[in-house]
Amino acid sequence: MTDKVPVTVLTGYLGAGKTTLLNRILSEQHGRKFAVIVNEFGEIGIDNDLVVGADEEVFEMNNGCICCTVRGDLIRILEGLMKRRGKFDAIIVETTGLADPAPVAQTFFVDQDVQDRAWLDAVVTVADAKWLSDRLKDAPEAKNQVAFADVIILNKIDLVSEGELKEVEARIRAINPYAKLHRTTRCQVPLDAVLGRNAFDLDRILEIEPEFLQVDDHDHDHGHDHHDHGHGLKHYHDEEMQSVSFRIEGDVDPNKFMPWINELVQKEGPNILRSKGILSFRNEAKRFVFQGVHMILDGDLQRDWKPGEKRESKVVFIGRNLKKDELEKGFLATAA
Amino acid sequence: MSEATKSLTAHVTLIETGAEVVSAAFLGRTPAFACVDGTILFNEIGEERRVTPHPDAAILVAQSDGSRFITGGDDGLILATGVDHVSTQLGDEKGKWIDALALGRDGAVAWSVTKTVRARDAKGEIKTFTAPSSARGLAFIQKGYRLAVTHYNGVSLWFPNMAAEPDVLKWAGSHLDVVVSPDARFVISAMQENSLHGWRIADKKDMRMTGYPAKTRSFSWSHDGQWLATSGAEACVIWPFQSKDGPMGKPPRECGVRPVRVSRVAFHPSALIVALGYEDGWVMLCRMTDASEILVRSVSGVAPDEKGRAVSALAWNNDGRRLVYGTEDGQAGVLDLPA
Numbered sequence A: 001m002t003d004k005v006p007v008t009v010l011t012g013y014l015g016a017g018k019t020t021l022l023n024r025i026l027s028e029q030h031g032r033k034f035a036v037i038v039n040e041f042g043e044i045g046i047d048n049d050l051v052v053g054a055d056e057e058v059f060e061m062n063n064g065c066i067c068c069t070v071r072g073d074l075i076r077i078l079e080g081l082m083k084r085r086g087k088f089d090a091i092i093v094e095t096t097g098l099a100d101p102a103p104v105a106q107t108f109f110v111d112q113d114v115q116d117r118a119w120l121d122a123v124v125t126v127a128d129a130k131w132l133s134d135r136l137k138d139a140p141e142a143k144n145q146v147a148f149a150d151v152i153i154l155n156k157i158d159l160v161s162e163g164e165l166k167e168v169e170a171r172i173r174a175i176n177p178y179a180k181l182h183r184t185t186r187c188q189v190p191l192d193a194v195l196g197r198n199a200f201d202l203d204r205i206l207e208i209e210p211e212f213l214q215v216d217d218h219d220h221d222h223g224h225d226h227h228d229h230g231h232g233l234k235h236y237h238d239e240e241m242q243s244v245s246f247r248i249e250g251d252v253d254p255n256k257f258m259p260w261i262n263e264l265v266q267k268e269g270p271n272i273l274r275s276k277g278i279l280s281f282r283n284e285a286k287r288f289v290f291q292g293v294h295m296i297l298d299g300d301l302q303r304d305w306k307p308g309e310k311r312e313s314k315v316v317f318i319g320r321n322l323k324k325d326e327l328e329k330g331f332l333a334t335a336a
Numbered sequence B: 001m002s003e004a005t006k007s008l009t010a011h012v013t014l015i016e017t018g019a020e021v022v023s024a025a026f027l028g029r030t031p032a033f034a035c036v037d038g039t040i041l042f043n044e045i046g047e048e049r050r051v052t053p054h055p056d057a058a059i060l061v062a063q064s065d066g067s068r069f070i071t072g073g074d075d076g077l078i079l080a081t082g083v084d085h086v087s088t089q090l091g092d093e094k095g096k097w098i099d100a101l102a103l104g105r106d107g108a109v110a111w112s113v114t115k116t117v118r119a120r121d122a123k124g125e126i127k128t129f130t131a132p133s134s135a136r137g138l139a140f141i142q143k144g145y146r147l148a149v150t151h152y153n154g155v156s157l158w159f160p161n162m163a164a165e166p167d168v169l170k171w172a173g174s175h176l177d178v179v180v181s182p183d184a185r186f187v188i189s190a191m192q193e194n195s196l197h198g199w200r201i202a203d204k205k206d207m208r209m210t211g212y213p214a215k216t217r218s219f220s221w222s223h224d225g226q227w228l229a230t231s232g233a234e235a236c237v238i239w240p241f242q243s244k245d246g247p248m249g250k251p252p253r254e255c256g257v258r259p260v261r262v263s264r265v266a267f268h269p270s271a272l273i274v275a276l277g278y279e280d281g282w283v284m285l286c287r288m289t290d291a292s293e294i295l296v297r298s299v300s301g302v303a304p305d306e307k308g309r310a311v312s313a314l315a316w317n318n319d320g321r322r323l324v325y326g327t328e329d330g331q332a333g334v335l336d337l338p339a
């Protein structure tokens, strides 16, 4: 991936502080040159040499399946940008407030020319601490943006009380407990919290998400009720969007797992926003790591299991109206 | 490749262009290379001359009409540059990227910027059409003054000089590059999903041409208009267009099979010989009649920095005695066929 360019996707509602974050990245990151792809109806001016306007043309692939969508304009713009290779070393894509991040992410999984030249580093969602709770109640796109995020910048925390902050964080965690969450005012966050995340790199799926390692066994013991977690975080249950995770203490059988996961995303793909997993295949020295967006899966054998490392298998799904019991039963049945 | 493969590598004059070659052509007798760094390199006898029609900009699209190079840049300019090194401005899109370009007969030029499509006739009159979504490909129909424009879910056939709504050839999906058969009977587009889609213009009958591992980004018609050579597979895939039904129900021919994908194709102007450029920088000639192959350029080496980059431009001169190629890493050459 040496001459491939990293791409960071910025999502978030109008007014949440996306452009503030963008301008911070551009002004503070000295010695690094960015190409910025903005939507044509951006909030305020962007101070950068290479700014390209995008029109968010989303189209369906896979014979018109509604979840298998890509950004046609992004494919075109990246092709043009690659002709200017050497004039920038990273790309930032800003999406409109109402945009669904899935087509952007899927563009990087589906288009071979894009894959050959660029890789998706992370989806960063900027959220307004004061308004996010309301938006999560009434706006499906806000849920999508939280569900998709690898990094969430919870901005404008100076405008809310500690109690309100805890509430909005609990609502975020109910949807996506795996994202890195940063509380900020004016998007004051170290830039390495946003850039160079490698969140979509199979090699690093675990390293940057320690939360993922600590799958909360709680849920299995007590069910997914509205209990207090003990660290002052109220545990919300979002009626529509959830994340679920399951673990098998030991190996799974790849001949059972692969057909199960493939069938699952074919059937439930429209409802599964993101999926991830690290698996211990029987008689396999290496860990199998996969991730997916809707119906599109990407998986590979990665590094060896380390001596003394506990061989176990875990999967995570973030999505809408997930059938938790069915998913759990299906996954547990793949045990070797 | 068989052991009997012949080589013409000794007949190639090597040229370093210094930047990715977007398009190569003969302007009259002079080999010329439109490069991504905004320059055109003229390989004149005894010397190389470089002009910069797009200063501080990139050439995104370029095509030659035989005497001029028409270039479209990320500076929004459409320029025509002749062997006299003089550039004439044909259009100005105010800094917007030029996405697609097509040349017609009699000096007509068309270009697109996202959804905006413009056609400029030889007299300089410019007409505008707004496509339903971004226009990724343009091709003139060599009959009347009509342009095929690809977009999401189909191809529009637009008469720039008529007020009528364009005729739309529909097919779900994203259509990229487009070509029209020389007899103006068929339109073929390359799709996002690694396939071609064709229509017979007369009755809009659909044709599916599938089986490609990658997108087709290069097309070439044989001199007699009976064959269409295409890139995007680990061989050149050549579709038959002799019958009134086009390639329907007929398998394509393949030539130049290698474990590397073909990136550019160019049919010889008077024989059933097709020049092929590959993603690893190789160039070969294939004769359709006996499938014989002749090597024009090979790149050896296995380390990543020794590997060749894709051939990005390929063109014959008018009498088919000379061939130019250019690559993504700025390596170009002129083949002079031995007498």
Ligand SMILES: [Zn+2]
Pocket (backbone or CB within 6 Å): A062, A065, A066, A067, A068, A269, A270, A294, A295
């Ligand atoms: Zn789908």
